[in-house]
Amino acid sequence: MNQSESNSILENLASIFAKTSNDYDTLKIYVENDEWVQTATKLKEEHGFVFFSWLSAVDWENEVSVGDPPKEHVDPSFEILCCLSDVSDGNFAILSTKIEKTNPTITSLIEVFPGSNWHEREAYEMFGISFVGHPNLTKLYLPDGFEGNPLLKSYELLTREVKPWPGEVDVEPMPESDISSESEKEK
Amino acid sequence: MTTTIDPENLPFVSETSVSVEIETEGMILNIGPQHPSTHGVLRLVAKVDGEKISNVEPVLGYMHRGYEKLAEVRTYPQITTLVNRIDWVSGFCNEIPFIAATEKLMEVEVPERAKYIRLMLTEMARIASHFVFNGAYPLEIGALTPLFYAMEDRERVLDLIESVTGGRFHPNFNRIGGVKPAAGAGPATKKDIQDLPAGFYKETRDAMETILLACDKFEDLVGGNEVFVARTKGVGVLPPEVATAYGVSGPILRASGIKFDLRTTTDYLPYKDFDYDIPIGENGDCFDRWFVRLQEIRESAKIVLQAIDSIPSGPLQAKVPKIIKVPAGECYVRAENPKGEMGYHLISEGGLGPYRLKIRTASFSNISVLPWILEGVLIPDLLAIMGSFDFVLGDVDR
């Protein structure tokens, strides 16, 4: 994103909404649950953010069964992210809201952006989040008999039971040096 | 002599509902997952009435490989290898936004020469991907010959990519901080390091000139064919408001009339140093989508010709530690893939791998508009429209 050109638009947005952050060229707008649809509508109609890019969720958890746990302590919750963009200058904004982990629900954006249909179905099957108002909340990717929500941090991978993370970190040896046994162990 | 026919006890009953006359109302036709034209394993459950389709529901997931979960248990260089295979027709373009995201979080400055090489390879991958479309789309409409001409021109580009990176489809050429040097040439941070093979400049120039001529040939051969025009003009019109509401991006959006190309807004590749047009269409039908992609081949060839003349010299990679740990933060980086907008939202917590990597692929959103656009069309039009969307299943199912 071109910093100089889009700064003014983003500064304008940052001033309208209560809580925003703009690190690494990514504008994030934090809203409450009940303002979710309202904020999306406002961005679409007043600020020209008509392009629906994606919608997904993040599972914040302190104990993870695969991968690395977060560095600092976090409150266990789901963070729903929705990225909207405009089609003239290339600015984008990421809406973010937090919902609780037990019985996670949130209103669906399908009235505002019809394209959120499939993204919400994917979030439903990967995380178990239910979207109120969605006409057809069924599995999208996973086969019919699948049980569980794969992208939850508590979902265990069989291969990682056998070979725990992180394993031997493989570093590609330079061609002149001797091929050490390290790079062969990590296979 | 009269015979009575008892519909319940007909001896040979096939799948359709049979009575005295052939009934084809409300027949459910399964197109795919194995089908000559669905670009992979996509299944469309279509409710047809004779030849007219009343309702289409795509069923996805036949190619789901679980990239987002895999990314949580891989280190950053390992993910570069994985990510190549999302949109396998244009392999190099998938790596770029991911590497740019990690470089942004690590605040690493990539040397100029590496940026130019990345840009050239991206444009070459774009040409290769659009040639596949140019060859395969007339095949679905019924013209059997342009496929061979397109593949021949594509081979030139793939040979160039292979001579630089060693791989035709999945180069795995990027490293965090730059690109990979030729094998055995020493550490990548050295200046004046050998990377491009001998004769590369001349071969690239010749190949791009040939490709520009080939584009003219395609415009006459396929675009001037009356049957092709009759099959694609006015078919599958996508209005721009619907396109943006569904998140359709790339050449499809530009064919509907919106001049939006993410190449003008990327700052991690030096697109502003080059002079190129952004082709748009007028009606948003299949012919426009085909034509926009043909024009884009021309523009990419022009960019590569300009880039070849002005590559700066210098090191190929910035200095990064051997074991890469990206500091905590999150950012979203997006790029103009040949199929549309591809983006990576990277949430890192300072570990060896990301905490969460969300991959936004172009074909997933492009296909979500299919149920809207395919209502009430005939079956041959369904294939023409689906072919013009140019999706790849790896992109859809991740």
Added chain:
Amino acid sequence: MSFGLELIIKIATVAAIAPAMALALTIIEIKGSAYMQRRPGPLHVGLRGFIFPIAEVIKFIQKEDIIPTKADKSVFKMAPAYIFISVFGLFVVIPASPTLIVRDLELGVFYFLAISSLSTIGVLTAGWSSANKYSMMGGLRAAGQLIAYELPLILAVIGVVIQAETMSLVGIVEAQKELGLPFIIAGQGVAFLIFMVAATAEMMRVPFDMPIGESELVSGFLTEYSGIRFLLFYISEYINLFVMCAIASTLFLGGYHIPFLPEEWVNFYGPVVLISKTFALASVLILIRWSFPRFREDQLQNIAWKILIPVSLVNILVTAVMKVVL
């Protein structure tokens, strides 16, 4: 000679020529398409490509014969036979010279048009009996297409019949000989074009191969056929191509006649001339096949009903008027 001996000789000749012509046309198709598409395989491999048709025939013969369980078995087996019989029946009236013809029927043209419509039954039953939705859709499309294009075929030929004043095919060639010009120049040029378009549609070749829409219906009504049954369809398609082009060259291009050669040798050069004219027309059709995409259903029907039939009716009117005036 006695009737029985003559019959046997004629049957044997037709049975030998028909597959030979189909083989020759297959070779032209394979090598022509390889030249157009820059594929070196059929140009160099295997005796410079001439072994391909034989290889294909052997391939089909040794395949397993699969009949779907739910298919209507007797109808399924008879379907290729309908088409095969109809194309063989058309050989009866093709004149290779005034005497080298199986039987010079007085109603040659009528016979030809009637028998060529029989193949429609074969296509329909093949699509219906396969117990497969794709085949059925291919069969339905074929029904619409074949019936629609019968009419322009018939109407185009009527102009020739009016001009030649006879329905016998030898008579038509003699009329062209007397006139000194083939009918394509002597006023039936439009009818020739209509006939070729309608013939391409009757043979279900690209650009009219909706029923076998390869990239959509996986082979249309032919999907469930394999092995020798498919070989019968395949060979009948090429024999049909030969027959249609032979009839077209007889009706419009002068058949076995060439102006400057002596009459006594007509039994020797007649067949050669006829075959070369036929192959020239077939090559044009092959060229068109590999250059054009296929038409959609409604566009196909549009062309037949809204364009070809009115034009052919006008052609008949003009021919009749000119016949009376001149």
